[in-house]
Amino acid sequence: LLVGEACRGSKGGALASQVYSLAASGEPRIMELMAAVLQQTCAPLLAMVLQWATQGELTDPHREFFIREHPSKSEDEFWAGRYSLDREMLPSFLALDTAERILLIGKSINFIRVQCEDELWAISPEVVQLFPQGDAGFDPLQGTFTGLDRFIAAALEATNKRVMHLLFVRYELQQHLDAIKQYLLLSRGDFIQNLMDHLAETLAKPSSELYRHNLLGIIESAVRSSQSPKDWDVLPYLDTRVSDSSRGSAKGPRLEGWEVFCLEYKVSRPLNVLLTKEVMGQYSQLFGFLWKVKRLENSLSVTWRKQMALGHPQGHGRRYGWADFPVAQQLLQQCAMVRHEMLHFISNFQYYLMFEVLEVSWANFEEKFRLASSLDELLAAHQQYLSSLHQAALLTPSLAPVKARVDGVLEVILRFAVAQDALARNLETIAQHRELAGSSSSCSSEDMDKDDDETASRCSGVGSVPSTAACKGLWMDRAYESRQLELAMQQVREFAQQYRHGFLALLETINSSSGGGARSPVSPVPPSGASSSSEDEASRSALKDLEFLRYLSFRLDFSEFYYRSRAAPAPPPSTGRSSVLPTGSVL
DSSP: OHHHHHTTTOOHHHHHHHHHHHHTSSOHHHHHHHHHHHHHHHHHHHHHHHHHHHHOOOOOTTOOSSEEEOTTSOGGGHHHHSEEEOGGGSOTTSOHHHHHHHHHHHHHHHIIIIISOOTTOOOOHHHHTTSOOGGGGEETTTTEETTHHHHHHHHHHHHHHHHHHIIIIISOHHHHHHHIIIIISOOOHHHHHHHHHHHHHHHTSBGGGOOHHHHHHHHHHHHHHHOOTTSOOOGGGEEEEEOGGGSSOSSSOOOBHHHHEEEEEOOOTTGGGTSOHHHHHHHHHHHHHHHHHHHHHHHHHHHHHHHHHHHSTTTHHHHTTGGGOHHHHHHHHHHHHHHHHHHHHHHHHHHIIIIIIIIHHHHHHHHHHHHOOSHHHHHHHHHHHHHHHHHHTTOSGGGHHHHHHHHHHHHHHHHHHHHHHHHHHHHHHHHHHHHHHHHTTTOOHHHHTOOOHHHHHHHHTTTOOOSHHHHHHTSOOHHHHHHHHHHHHHHHHHHHHHHHHHHHHHHHHHHHHTTTOTTOSSOOOOOTTOOOOHHHHHHHHHHHHTHHHHHHHHHHTTTOHHHHTOSOOOOOOOOSGGGSOOTTSOO
């Protein structure tokens, strides 16, 4: 009666726990009785364990087993959420670590058969024979199973080996991870440069005019131009996405293609267990940031090439006579100084991201990758790799102040690059007008009043001006040109001031975020014999986690030029787009 009352309402593993507690009561007759009852109670549980750990099957209509299946979980959640432990049904004499390993064995078998579609694989009979057989394998008084640990160890080793073999050999996980690093994290420079060159004109259009099939054609062309025939074929997995929020909103801001373009990498099962939608979203976030930095570097390089052609002695500088137009010479020189300062930041920041962040994190990941003996270890190593990338790339919430400063500097550089592109076009126009005006200098004021074919032919000179009306337009007011170029010079100086202010603010934020030690690339060493409390240890640990900020500060200002000039500049002019010169100006 006492046993019946104690076990009322219990079932499965919970019932076994109740009986086991009674078997340990100390009364010999009760212990002997409960030991026999416990033997019979554990028999169906052992049968379920055997079926689960050898076939991956759950036959539990009354929910008595300590493992639960959740069929509603998606494919991405197959490994993490499809199966779980039910602690209420876990027998008290079965260690939690043992139950977790039993769960892992059956989960691996299901992963092999369902996700990897290897339905014929099974645990070898030699391993199955290690499972405790009959009553001889269980000691009810001690709550132990003879041989169960050996079976679990052997079965776990067999399933882990098969899972890792399938992922790396049949499904080429290593090649996929390499491809993600090369294409989504921009470590394949020839592809990225080809892609950016081919996409420049397309992405300059409004986002509403972008179409996926056009972008895919450009991506395929960039891949083929950067691959050799022996390279692994990555094209079936590369895809692109244009943000839907950029379409169909007449009231929303007009976005350029640069702002909504994203390169994606598509995988199917079983790789989606590692590369889930959430994980690929993190890769997309990294791609967006790296792509933005690369775009700015490319934009500054393009404006450099254009202005070099305008100012070079063998180019328009000699051909169009900038020698007698000092305002233009000064403007080009000022633009070059500001552009080189911005290129210094972009180049060093990009080096930091690509080498000190990506390559270092990848090397650490590869080492753990090679040593991983199970899918859980692989998942943990990959998540740590992604976390280190996001933190060092300033994409975590804790580093939002630093990221906001970086975005501010990048915004100034972007507006400067756009303005410089417009300046190059207008200087080219001015230069052409000056050349054509010089070639038609033989036209008199009386000729300008005539409009016959003979005068037009004589005035056109180089054959590019169709009439004397066009010839009149070549006689531009030099004073007007000078005023416009002086306005352009003023705007360039505003950009320089905004950039300097934003850059110094960035260095200050890095310094404060890293605990005030950002100037030194090496962590300070405490004096010998100094006492340390738990708070000091925690502080040093936090500073070590932010060590990358000290390296970033050192790389951006390795000569301490900005550090010494931190005698704060005056507040910059408005950084809004209203500072751009009105339509019709040179910029």
